[in-house]
Amino acid sequence: MQRRWRAATWLLLAIGVAGSIAAATAWRSNVQKESHRVFDTQAADVAASISVSLARVDDMTTTMRALVGTRPHMTDAQWNAWVASLDIAHRYAGVLGLAYVEIVPAARLAAFQRALRADGVESGIAPRPFAVIPAGPRPYYCFVRLGSLGPELANLPPGLDLCVLAGKDWMAKPRDTAQLQVAPVVLGGRTVAQVIAPVYTRGVIPASVGQRRHNIIGLAGELFDFNAILRTAVGAHRG
Numbered sequence: 001m002q003r004r005w006r007a008a009t010w011l012l013l014a015i016g017v018a019g020s021i022a023a024a025t026a027w028r029s030n031v032q033k034e035s036h037r038v039f040d041t042q043a044a045d046v047a048a049s050i051s052v053s054l055a056r057v058d059d060m061t062t063t064m065r066a067l068v069g070t071r072p073h074m075t076d077a078q079w080n081a082w083v084a085s086l087d088i089a090h091r092y093a094g095v096l097g098l099a100y101v102e103i104v105p106a107a108r109l110a111a112f113q114r115a116l117r118a119d120g121v122e123s124g125i126a127p128r129p130f131a132v133i134p135a136g137p138r139p140y141y142c143f144v145r146l147g148s149l150g151p152e153l154a155n156l157p158p159g160l161d162l163c164v165l166a167g168k169d170w171m172a173k174p175r176d177t178a179q180l181q182v183a184p185v186v187l188g189g190r191t192v193a194q195v196i197a198p199v200y201t202r203g204v205i206p207a208s209v210g211q212r213r214h215n216i217i218g219l220a221g222e223l224f225d226f227n228a229i230l231r232t233a234v235g236a237h238r239g
Contacts, residue, residue: 056092057224058180061197064220068100068146069203072217076119079146094228096192100199101162102145102218103171106137116145116158132159142171145218174198175216178205187223196221 067082068074074082079100088095104112113130132141142163144156163171166185174181180197200206201215 057095057195057222060086060092060095060098061180061195061220061222064098064100064222065197065199066203068218068220069199069201072102072199073115074146076146080148083148092224094225096187096223096225097147097150098222099147100145100218100220101142101196103163103216104141104143106139106141109141112141112143130158132161133157134161134164138164142219150223170196171216171219174219175212176209178212185223192223192225194221194223 071078083098086092088098102112109132116130138161140163141161143159143161147154147156170183174196175198178198178200180195182193182195184191185194196219198212198216199218199220200212201217204215206212206215
């Protein structure tokens, strides 16, 4: 009899242990499923936030292209008034600077310099005399005509030729494709991103590559910090 009770006790204990293991396994599975569900939900939210931020960067660049295409001779004051109306610091995460780069044929170099002087770029509290950098004659130059936001753009000398600095393809690829181009750029020891869009005469995109090369007048672009966009997207989630 005692042996039977002992066997029954061990059987009940084994059943209890097995039940506990099964319950623990089911609990762990449920916890893992919930963790995965929460992670997947948060990851989807982060991805959606990043996608929206990048789409807004593209939209702003496209808007700049339309603006300077129809108003290529707008003044620095008019440009900065437009930028201020966007409230970029609060509405657009990661934006470091906006600029319109004008493509200046060699025959118009002197006229471009006079326009800068008339716009006050070479005057004011901190005069910035115009000098082509790097020096030397070329068929055309790529100078920042309008720029705002951040020391990254504010400190650029007026005569810095970006087509030489960044390479011919920097202008040629967006010019020929008429599409926005995104590329990394090293700025102040860190890597940020730039998005640029070609600007054509009267803001109209020509149908053929030959017409685009003939009617290109500049590039509208912006610099942005992708890490700042990522931090903003992740910041709403903890853990």
